[in-house]
Amino acid sequence: MATKKQTAQDAYTQHRKDITSLMLWLELELEKHRVNAKGKIDNWAMAGDLQLTRQQLIEALTSLSHSEQHEIEDLLSECR
Numbered sequence: 866m867a868t869k870k871q872t873a874q875d876a877y878t879q880h881r882k883d884i885t886s887l888m889l890w891l892e893l894e895l896e897k898h899r900v901n902a903k904g905k906i907d908n909w910a911m912a913g914d915l916q917l918t919r920q921q922l923i924e925a926l927t928s929l930s931h932s933e934q935h936e937i938e939d940l941l942s943e944c945r
Contacts, residue, residue, distance in 0.1 A: 891918075 895918075902911040923937050930937075 898911070898914065902908065905911055923934055926932065926937055927934050
């Protein structure tokens with residue numbers, strides 16, 4: 866039996882599904898992190914975890930959207 870050769874569209878669809886799953890997983894991990902951080906007002910490591918994650922998400926978004934990092938950070942500032 867011949868194996869179907871993967872097309873670019875097949876790869877795109879699978880990567881898109883994986884990204885959706887990863888985003889949902891990230892949301893779950895953020896909630897666990899929030900619960901663990903609760904009451905630890907002097908624990909800068911918890912804030913550092915989120916700072917690193919924030920930076921990595923900005924980098925992913927700059928790659929996907931072809932925006933500049935400062936543009937994304939400006940938009941984040943406007944949303945606060």
